[in-house]
Amino acid sequence: MVVESMEIDEPVFVTRPVPPLAQPIMSYLKDGSLPKEEVSARQIQRRAKAYTIINGELYKRSVTNILQQCVEPAEGQEILRDIHQGECGHHASSRTLVGKAFQHGFYWPSALQEAEDVVRKCNGCQSEVVGAGTRSVRRGGSRFDQDLFIDFLFVFLIRV
Template sequence: MTPILAYIHKRTLPEDKFKARRLRYQTARYVVYDEVLYKRGFNQPLLRYVDEEEGNYILREVHEGICGNHSGGCSLVMKVLRQGYYWSTMKEGAVNFVRACDRCQRFANYSSMPVTLLTPMVSPWPFAMFGIPYKLVSDNGKQFDSKELRQHHTLKAKLEERKGNWPEELPKVMWSYNTTLRSTTGETPFMLTYGYEAIVPVEVGSGSLRRDRYKEEDAEVSQRLHLDLLEETKENSQLRLAAYQQRATRYYNKKVKGQLLRVGDLVLRKVMPNTKNPQHGVFGANWKGPYKIKAWKGTYHLEDMEGKLVPRAWNAEHLQKYYQ
């Protein structure tokens, strides 16, 4: 018998004064009809009060039964209320039930929110300390089809119809990049390397002040003077780069929706486009698993439920925690 029924039938109150006062206040909204406890609702006259065990059955039937549509937690609890049922922990129970639903987890949409904090790299010290990487992990994406390349489209614009000749056009694109002022450092890459701005082809064709008055002796002296100031120029560019990366990091980290994954946790991994079953079409699952996290070394190493190691490492953005 619930404390509310005990108070209605036998006027039994807890010994604690605060709990007794709270129970009297709550009982004012309840009524017993044909030996069944109901709560007076705002949207409906009476809501049948059930225990948590019966509430779990109601959630399962409404969520995944013959009339269920695998709705979210808030939608599910509203639907149960409209059916005329109530228990004290129904909202929390509905959220936990939906979170642990196997089908909802496998067919969940991909999240565009980052799951890990941004780690900016100011200098190439990892390569100087550890050498060139043994291998690079790729997501099997398209070549020259990143967001940045689509935005600037330098190589794409130069290739036009000669899509197969990109190796011949690449040096021209790199020359264009190295002689363009970068907003991150405030200098051109050519300037940071040689201490002096390069003469671009337009100066050769149309002329410029420094080209028209060029003298080899004066140019050598000027270059040596600029080389003496190059260290200061590089230091200032590093400060500007660090400030830019701090701003970018703050902006990026505001959108991070982290998830805590530990060794031994069960996870689902994202189904990549190249591994999807073409026969499933748009109705195929977006997540595959569950798998168990075996180790973490900057990336996650997984094994299936039978203990077989899953090939290659996985980033956190390709995983989501699996609830049972």
């Protein structure tokens, strides 16, 4: 039986491009290059201690020792939307979304601002907000009538 050699056209590890914000850290870790500006150089040296390169990709070590892969902000927004509205999504708050994304091993610096945008633009989350001065608001699938509630409080001499 003769075994023929096989050539692989695609690389075994598909590497993602390094996000632009992490590019100076990546170049510092690879070849020790720093920007000429002293303040930026010190900042990169200090921040680079939390980063490592594995298979050509940049990872950040969190305070809980979880390795988080550095991703582009566009990919991060997709991750947040998947967590927020996916099959197991539960329309969580912005901080919870970011925490879950980080726990699953992803990192990007603008995660919290982007999570706040996702929650702000979600119609399901906004229907849960009780607005001031509204007659009735949608809450958990039922109607909440503010006037009836105020009448109820008035009967028991409770001031609002």
